Amino acid sequence: MCRAALLFAGVVAFSPATVLQAQSEGQLGAGFELQVYPSGGIFTARGSIQLDDNDAMFGYLGYNLAERGDNGEHLQEDGGGPGVGLSWRHYLGEDRTGLHFGIRTDVWFLDIDWTDANAAGRTGIVVFQPTAQGGYTWLVDDDWVIDVGASIGAEINVDTDGAPVGEGAIVLLGVGTEYRF
Numbered sequence: 001m002c003r004a005a006l007l008f009a010g011v012v013a014f015s016p017a018t019v020l021q022a023q024s025e026g027q028l029g030a031g032f033e034l035q036v037y038p039s040g041g042i043f044t045a046r047g048s049i050q051l052d053d054n055d056a057m058f059g060y061l062g063y064n065l066a067e068r069g070d071n072g073e074h075l076q077e078d079g080g081g082p083g084v085g086l087s088w089r090h091y092l093g094e095d096r097t098g099l100h101f102g103i104r105t106d107v108w109f110l111d112i113d114w115t116d117a118n119a120a121g122r123t124g125i126v127v128f129q130p131t132a133q134g135g136y137t138w139l140v141d142d143d144w145v146i147d148v149g150a151s152i153g154a155e156i157n158v159d160t161d162g163a164p165v166g167e168g169a170i171v172l173l174g175v176g177t178e179y180r181f
Contacts (some may be wrong), residue, residue, distance in 0.1 A: 030176030033060070035151070037170055039068040042106075044085070048178060060085035064108045064127075072166025076116035081113055083108035083127075091137065097145065101134040104151060112165045123162030127155050129170065147176045 029048035029106065035041065044062030061084055068077040068120060085106035092099040108127040135149020151172040
């Protein structure tokens with residue numbers, strides 16, 4: 001857990017400068033996002049800060065529901081837990097709309113129940129999840145947006161309390177909505 005906490009603290013350390021710049025640029029946003037992947041789903045509340053006409057930073061607070069089945073180290077792996085994340089997006093259209101691309105980093109604190117033919121247990125893990133993302137954002141009216149996107153990256157177990165459980169490549173599809181103040 002120490003490595004993930006230090007990494008996340010380093011990313012957050014840049015946030016005060018980002019907030020000060022955003023206040024001079026303008027717009028804040030708040031909304032929700034749902035991402036699905038072959039072995040689960042992630043639901044997050046999100047907030048955004050406009051950096052300039054084409055860039056924004058996002059913060060996330062959410063829950064990751066893992067239904068891995070036999071896609072892990074054991075015959076059955078299921079569980080979930082809370083997490084936080086940060087991302088940066090660059091938009092190609094006006095008013096932060098149209099095609100966008102960026103990077104995202106999440107840290108998840110998961111409890112995974114697992115079973116094998118002759119054993120069962122629970123493992124607590126801290127997962128570092130860096131991804132590259134791309135998508136499209138529509139302006140619904142002056143204040144609301146809807147976006148869709150895809151991400152590709154990795155789930156890396158940085159701290160494990162119990163038997164090893166699955167980690168590796170991840171592909172996510174998502175949809176989100178946001179109100180811009």
